[in-house]
């Protein structure tokens with residue numbers, strides 16, 4: 372089961388971006404974190420991923436400020452690949 376720390380980090384990741392899976396494996400390919408299911412409705416980071424995922428999120432929040440200025444929360448390339456799998 373996921374620990375409170377993992378759930379909290381999962382919520383932070385969900386705020387940052389929607390999980391992007393390939394529809395078959397429960398892993399988000401943007402942050403590399405585990406998701407609740409292969410459909411990737413929310414992040415559920417693995418205990419062993421916590422430190423790495425927190426570091427990833429910190430780095431992204433610095434980059435994210437630039438992306439938001441451009442009026443998009445998604446990198447153009449990543450968004451297009453995600454749609455290709457019919458996630459939504």
Ligand SMILES: [Zn+2]
Pocket residue numbers: 384388389390391399400401402403404414
């Ligand atoms: Zn993610």
